[in-house]
Amino acid sequence: MEQRQAIVAVLRRGDRVLAIRRGPGVARPGYWQPLSGRLEPGETEEQAVVREVREEVGLTVVPLAKVWESETDDHRFRLHWWTARADTGEVVPAPDEVAETRWVTPQEFLVLDPVFDGDREFFERILPEL
Numbered sequence: 001m002e003q004r005q006a007i008v009a010v011l012r013r014g015d016r017v018l019a020i021r022r023g024p025g026v027a028r029p030g031y032w033q034p035l036s037g038r039l040e041p042g043e044t045e046e047q048a049v050v051r052e053v054r055e056e057v058g059l060t061v062v063p064l065a066k067v068w069e070s071e072t073d074d075h076r077f078r079l080h081w082w083t084a085r086a087d088t089g090e091v092v093p094a095p096d097e098v099a100e101t102r103w104v105t106p107q108e109f110l111v112l113d114p115v116f117d118g119d120r121e122f123f124e125r126i127l128p129e130l
């Protein structure tokens with residue numbers, strides 16, 4: 001299958017990041033992860049980060065830096081990981097896509113269940129180096 005491109009938006013507020021639980025309207029509901037979403041044709045990764053964050057939790061964010069690339073465990077998506085600043089604003093989840101949200105420390109993310117292997121690797125290995 002042709003690999004699709006998606007962004008992951010690691011929203012930072014102080015020493016915490018936004019974790020969301022996948023909602024009932026998406027594949028594999030129940031998993032905890034940072035926000036993610038498909039890159040649309042003609043869109044830059046930064047634009048996709050801003051759009052997806054707005055659609056999924058209603059926050060306006062500023063993309064900071066691309067920090068990692070990975071592949072999903074089912075190989076369907078190449079994931080482009082971005083940090084973004086989200087200092088203010090209230091999180092308002094899109095009900096179908098986001099079941100729950102939590103601002104977590106990296107340690108707190110690692111005890112959420114279930115999480116994807118690639119996301120675990122990000123929080124264990126990549127995020128502490130940033």
Ligand SMILES: Nc1nc2c([nH]c(=O)n2[C@H]2C[C@H](O)[C@@H](COP(=O)(O)OP(=O)(O)OP(=O)(O)O)O2)c(=O)[nH]1
Binds near residue numbers: 028035036037116117
């Ligand atoms: N952070 C993270 N995001 C992931 C992982 N696996 C995975 O598919 N995603 C993201 C990439 C896509 O944005 C989204 C795919 O979910 P989906 O299949 O319900 O979304 P979709 O609407 O884009 O796809 P589809 O319905 O057309 O098949 O989830 C993962 O391991 N970690």
